Amino acid sequence: MDMQVTVLLALSAAVGVVVLETRQMKSFPVVAGLALGLFAVAMLVVGATEVGVGGLLAGAVLVLVLRWGVSRTSARDEVPAFSGGAAALRAAVTLVAFIVVVFLAASNAAGPASVESAEHLSGGAVSLVREALVVGAAAAAVWAMLRKTGRRDE
Amino acid sequence: MSALLPALIIVPLAAALLVALSSRSSARVVDVLGNLGTFVVLGLAVALAVPVLAGSVASWSLGDASPLGISLTVDALSVLMLLVISVDSVAASVYSIAYMEEYTSKAKYYVLFLLMVAGMNMVVLGADLVNMYVGIEVAALSCYALVAYGLGKEYLEASFRYQVLGTVGTLCLVAGIGLLYGRVGTVSFARLAASGVSTVAGIGVPAILILSGLALKAAFMPYHAWLPDAHSTAPSPVSAMLSGVFVKVVGVYGLFRLLFVVFVPGGVLATALLVIAALSILAGAFLALAQMDMKRLLAYHTISQMGYVLLGLAIGTPLALVGALFHLVNHALFKELFFLGAGSVERQAGTRDIGKLGGLNSRMPVTGVTSAIGFFSISGCPPFNGFWSKLIIIVAAVQAGHVGLGVVGAVGAILTVASFLKYEKGVFFGALPEALQNVKESPASMWVPMVVLAVACLALGLAFPWVIEYLLEPAVSAIMIGA
Amino acid sequence: MNALYLVSALLIAVGLYGVLIKRNLFKVLFGIVLMAIGVAAVVVVSGPGGSPADAVSQAIGLIAVVGGGSVASLMVVTAVRLHEKYGTLDIREMRRLKG
Numbered sequence: 081m082d083m084q085v086t087v088l089l090a091l092s093a094a095v096g097v098v099v100l101e102t103r104q105m106k107s108f109p110v111v112a113g114l115a116l117g118l119f120a121v122a123m124l125v126v127g128a129t130e131v132g133v134g135g136l137l138a139g140a141v142l143v144l145v146l147r148w149g150v151s152r153t154s155a156r157d158e159v160p161a162f163s164g165g166a167a168a169l170r171a172a173v174t175l176v177a178f179i180v181v182v183f184l185a186a187s188n189a190a191g192p193a194s195v196e197s198a199e200h201l202s203g204g205a206v207s208l209v210r211e212a213l214v215v216g217a218a219a220a221a222v223w224a225m226l227r228k229t230g231r232r233d234e
Numbered sequence: 235m236s237a238l239l240p241a242l243i244i245v246p247l248a249a250a251l252l253v254a255l256s257s258r259s260s261a262r263v264v265d266v267l268g269n270l271g272t273f274v275v276l277g278l279a280v281a282l283a284v285p286v287l288a289g290s291v292a293s294w295s296l297g298d299a300s301p302l303g304i305s306l307t308v309d310a311l312s313v314l315m316l317l318v319i320s321v322d323s324v325a326a327s328v329y330s331i332a333y334m335e336e337y338t339s340k341a342k343y344y345v346l347f348l349l350m351v352a353g354m355n356m357v358v359l360g361a362d363l364v365n366m367y368v369g370i371e372v373a374a375l376s377c378y379a380l381v382a383y384g385l386g387k388e389y390l391e392a393s394f395r396y397q398v399l400g401t402v403g404t405l406c407l408v409a410g411i412g413l414l415y416g417r418v419g420t421v422s423f424a425r426l427a428a429s430g431v432s433t434v435a436g437i438g439v440p441a442i443l444i445l446s447g448l449a450l451k452a453a454f455m456p457y458h459a460w461l462p463d464a465h466s467t468a469p470s471p472v473s474a475m476l477s478g479v480f481v482k483v484v485g486v487y488g489l490f491r492l493l494f495v496v497f498v499p500g501g502v503l504a505t506a507l508l509v510i511a512a513l514s515i516l517a518g519a520f521l522a523l524a525q526m527d528m529k530r531l532l533a534y535h536t537i538s539q540m541g542y543v544l545l546g547l548a549i550g551t552p553l554a555l556v557g558a559l560f561h562l563v564n565h566a567l568f569k570e571l572f573f574l575g576a577g578s579v580e581r582q583a584g585t586r587d588i589g590k591l592g593g594l595n596s597r598m599p600v601t602g603v604t605s606a607i608g609f610f611s612i613s614g615c616p617p618f619n620g621f622w623s624k625l626i627i628i629v630a631a632v633q634a635g636h637v638g639l640g641v642v643g644a645v646g647a648i649l650t651v652a653s654f655l656k657y658e659k660g661v662f663f664g665a666l667p668e669a670l671q672n673v674k675e676s677p678a679s680m681w682v683p684m685v686v687l688a689v690a691c692l693a694l695g696l697a698f699p700w701v702i703e704y705l706l707e708p709a710v711s712a713i714m715i716g717a
Numbered sequence: 718m719n720a721l722y723l724v725s726a727l728l729i730a731v732g733l734y735g736v737l738i739k740r741n742l743f744k745v746l747f748g749i750v751l752m753a754i755g756v757a758a759v760v761v762v763s764g765p766g767g768s769p770a771d772a773v774s775q776a777i778g779l780i781a782v783v784g785g786g787s788v789a790s791l792m793v794v795t796a797v798r799l800h801e802k803y804g805t806l807d808i809r810e811m812r813r814l815k816g
Contacts, residue, residue, distance in 0.1 A: 089724040119754045128761045128770040131778040138786035149793040171737035182726040206297025217372040218787030221379035224342040230385025412760025412777045
């Protein structure tokens with residue numbers, strides 16, 4: 081089972097790279113949704129049903145939002161790929177440093193904790209209230225940002 | 235009394251809903267509803283504060299026990315934060331009545347504002363890291379939209395960058411919380427405090443992640459990049475809330491809760507905190523000195539003043555903690571005052587550039603006087619509040635053997651005085667430029683909150699022994715439960 | 718178990734690449750999404766207990782996903798409005814602020 085999950089997550093990462101490198105924005109939303117879908121399936125396989133379902137829902141919403149976004153902007157990613165310069169160098173160094181640190185941390189990690197959870201609990205529907213709060217805040221933020229103009233003097 | 239706990243979250247949410255439903259009504263209705271929300275929250279906070287500061291505690295939960303349900307708990311530290319949040323939000327919401335007239339759709343503004351208050355209340359009332367985190371998310375989402383409220387180029391740009399950096403911070407925090415749970419099996423504050431968690435092997439990585447996430451939210455050096463842009467382009471009451479409350483609630487508060495639990499003074503992590511604090515104090519003050527934009531100067535200053543709070547926190551002695559909390563409260567008051575004042579100047583005079591302003595004392599006397607009081611407070615001049623909090627922190631540093639840090643604190647204070655002298659002279663004193671001859675004072679709904687804040691600065695300074703004994707020491711005891 | 722950690726970290730790394738190196742706003746925000754699901758995977762994988770995964774770890778992982786998705790949606794809206802103002806989605810063109 082571990083093997084399946086590892087493969088699924090690796091696939092998700094690979095699709096993620098494809099999404100980031102694509103120049104065709106028309107397919108961007110769907111392929112992005114695919115990356116999220118692979119992640120969600122991986123979570124379902126590993127037994128994290130809440131996260132898996134949540135991932136599927138988030139993926140669906142994101143695909144819709146991205147389609148809207150792409151339709152309001154350009155259909156091709158005209159932006160040049162690499163610009164060079166000091167900022168890019170810093171970014172590349174940060175990325176490499178991150179990867180190194182993670183590998184070091186992972187090799188020291190003792191794997192999943194053998195610690196007994198002090199919270200002997202099973203799933204609760206109330207946790208959905210929390211998620212609803214977060215989604216509600218995001219919805220309000222989007223609602224506010226979609227208005228025509230910001231200031232009266234425009 | 236435990237019913238007050240969910241009320242503190244439900245009331246602003248309900249008020250937000252009411253405002254949303256009346257978005258088509260007149261501006262008067264929207265103003266009234268929005269401000270009613272903040273005033274009721276203030277009332278609830280005070281009602282809760284009285285018994286809690288005297289020693290009682292309370293909790294409330296919905297659904298399963300923490301952390302899967304919604305679990306709230308209150309102690310002296312939470313109540314102190316609630317008071318800070320509600321006083322500042324009342325000041326900002328009253329100020330917004332006139333100030334936000336120049337923006338469209340006030341209703342949406344109040345909705346976001348109240349959501350931010352609800353989120354922040356949830357942060358400080360959460361009984362465990364997960365509930366705290368949800369509050370942070372709700373408040374942050376509202377903030378991102380509030381920063382971009384003007385929908386102009388700079389605001390959107392600042393907001394996007396803030397969204398990216400802020401989310402990286404929250405993801406660090408989430409990762410840290412998840413890994414911590416994996417190591418110790420609990421996320422509840424009470425259980426963490428009781429269990430001597432800091433000795434558990436492998437806790438370094440989650441601790442660093444949590445620290446990075448919180449530091450990013452609080453804009454400490456070197457995670458400060460988003461703050462100057464966000465605070466200076468946001469509408470002034472939003473900047474006031476950001477600098478005055480938000481960075482404290484979603485950033486520093488978490489560190490206070492985890493002090494002695496995960497971050498033990500004297501240990502490696504605490505030393506890292508000391509370094510960050512010193513860097514923030516000095517770099518923030520230096521960078522502020524170079525600014526000509528009023529709000530950018532204030533924003534860089536927030537970084538510096540938060541460094542003082544962090545310094546007190548990381549030293550960890552009872553005296554240092556009193557100083558840290560006192561400075562947190564004081565900064566919430568005078569920074570809010572300054573941002574509201576800057577907003578008034580910008581609205582009345584049409585510019586934020588210190589080079590183009592001057593002599594406004596003659597045209598905007600109330601703003602000028604309250605700003606001067608803010609200057610004395612932030613510069614640490616007796617008998618104002620800032621004097622005591624900075625002094626206590628510096629003394630505590632020296633007492634704990636960190637003489638170098640005491641010097642840093644003193645140097646920071648000198649730099650602070652220098653930049654605010656520049657601010658005051660450049661804006662309020664000196665000659666009044668031709669272009670500003672017709673500037674008038676801002677409307678009452680804008681200067682009344684500033685007067686109240688200024689009076690509070692003086693009052694807290696004069697009554698400091700009372701403040702320390704009744705307000706701060708109970709909070710410090712609450713923090714030291716994990717010691 | 719190390720493999721699971723590493724592949725989750727890989728997801729985060731790919732996301733970080735998107736955030737740091739990519740210039741198109743949509744790609745930057747998708748990088749954030751990848752980081753969010755990577756973090757969720759790390760959290761789920763490092764919780765105590767096997768399958769079904771630990772309830773609290775799941776709660777934390779779910780919040781990471783929902784939070785990340787929520788901010789991403791807001792970012793899309795912000796990006797669209799930025800595109801209206803600047804005519805481009807290139808983050809390097811939006812340098813009006815000194816930072």
